Amino acid sequence: MAISISVVLLLFILAVIFVRNGGLKITHALVCLLLGFYLASTSMAPTISSGLTATADIVSSLRP
Numbered sequence: 579m580a581i582s583i584s585v586v587l588l589l590f591i592l593a594v595i596f597v598r599n600g601g602l603k604i605t606h607a608l609v610c611l612l613l614g615f616y617l618a619s620t621s622m623a624p625t626i627s628s629g630l631t632a633t634a635d636i637v638s639s640l641r642p
Contacts, residue, residue: 593610596602617623 593602593607597604597607617626
């Protein structure tokens, strides 16, 4: 749960930065938001979630 909240917060911050810099229009951000909601309600949601969790585990295990 903590990882998904962190990812959502990171994506939100990136979207705000892109909108402020003019690289992302409001309509593009809304389309991305709707895509996320639709993906969450599909049968692909558990696969995406497990893939993100595995990626986060790999990244967190790396030591510089």
